[in-house]
Amino acid sequence: MRPVLRDGLLALLLLLVLLAVPVLFPQPALRDFLIYVIAYGLLAMSLNLLVGLTGLVSFGHAAYFASGAYGFGLLMQSGAVSVPAAMLLTVGGTALLAFVIGAICVRLKDIYFAFITLAFQMFIHSVILTWISLTGGDQGLRGGIPRPRFLGIDLTDAMTLYVFCAVVFVACIVVMRQVSQSPFGYTLRLIRDNPARANFLGVDVPRMKLCVFVLAGAMASVGGIVLALFVSGAYPEFGFWTTSGEAIFMIMLGGTQLFLGPLIGALLLQTLNHFVTAYTEYHGMVLGLVILAITLGLRRGIADFVYEQMTDRAVRRSAARLDAGAAPTGSHAPGSIKDEVA
């Protein structure tokens, strides 16, 4: 099957699953939980464009998440634009913000890149706290975010809101998937694995990094928009460093190498947060022990671990087949085909 066709079918399947879950299990709590997974899933997936695909560890990704939430909330409160227009404007504005910050950040590497992205994020967080007349300071954007009807869609209905969020989510995933499978995406992998070689091959490394930085920022802002739409407000915590930290943990829990790994991590962390808090007030202890078990036990994200186990087995099986039949005609190492399939 052609990869584009396969990806399209998988996206359709994901959308169907997302839509079927609240129909099969009609508890509102589950639907709300899934919207959280969608919002944070977008944050984690977009961050993985930087971390997993390009090898840029950004510690300030929540800045664009917050920019999405606040930008959208303020535009809607102004009452001048419709929901889709506000979304487009917010994503565009955040892309511009990411462009300005990214242009400065991409010159640094490794831990210094992490620190400077963190610095800019905390700077934005301070601006949100200080500019009380616009953002409401530490109380957050209050007064609710209006959801006027557009094109016959009424987002005040909880189920409609959920369907809308799910469709936006899958659309964003498709965009990110297409980018990561494009020649541009492979250039980014080259930069991750060997920046010097990329440079020798004539790749403009800083420019490529900037491009993916802007794209990741724009995608993160969609996550912020979804969350602002759902909670009908925006809070400074969206842009605090702990939110960036959580996004990184989602990626690490799920895995960086599989495309949907971060989403699995987001689901896992949200599940832990939601259900463990219900049973014990010491949910930090439980979360900490789970993380330790995964990092020291599996030594990689869960999705990466399962995937590697599966490819290992597949390779062993095909090797066994070859041994039994004719002479081997050369086989792939599990590592080399991973990126092509993932």
Add this chain to the structure above:
Amino acid sequence: MNLEALTACLGSGSCAVTQLSTGLIIGMLLFLVASGLSLIFGVLGVINFAHGAFYMLGAYFALTAYQATDSFLAAMAAGGLGVALVGILFERLIISRVYGRDVLMQLLVCYAVILILDDAVKMVLGAEYQMMGMPEVFAGAPIEIAGGFVPGYYLFMLGVSALAGLALWFGINRTRLGKIVQALAINPQMVGSLGINTTLLYAGIFATGSLLAGLAGALAAPIRSLTPGMGLSILIESFIVTVIGGMGSIPGALIAALLIGFTRSFGAIGFPLFVDGAMFALMALVLVLKPSGLLGTRAAT
């Protein structure tokens, strides 16, 4: 913003002295935490994100020892040595398993330890704010300097932290052991093949770094209210300090820590809501202009 208040404060002797001494205290505490962080990073190449939690533990150990023995000296010893012990355990059991792995793995492991330590303190000692109170030795009237009043305990803190910093600098630059540690940072294989027990050295360095964080926590205990989350803000600030000063540079950490300390103390008057913003702006500025930090040498671009 209230810049008139700031200039008025700088003009009056008493206010300036008060803010200067507060800034010095904040700066010296930060210096202790940041120099431990810097030492561990410089030699082991590990960024110990759990360093803030060690500071918190130091404060709680000091509080517990003080309540049990009523001796301030015992409190200091419990804070410093207790945390050094925790540091050794942490290095041997957890961090040594992620040496040489990518930064994200180290970060995740440290985050897990922060969560566990925070909750462990909550379980054992409770989540509410606690005060240790000023020990009797320092309960006397504050000392007057140039029209401003400075508590005697501040001078004691200054002395202890300056001594600790000096001892660290002397140990690294003027002793045989310090030379070995410097060599270890450059080429651990070579040091190992010369018959030196590198595993022991790694644990020792981690213990020293932790001891500094624990000592800072113990010193802070009488003047701060204690909460399990108190490690977070100092962790972030000591990162700013190590970045501004230069990773692995102890004198750089001192300069940067004082810079941040004064930004905090004078900023609290001039721009109270934007103190964090100003600190991060400083850090961004340094990263853009001189990415390796004021006194750092590692290549960053």
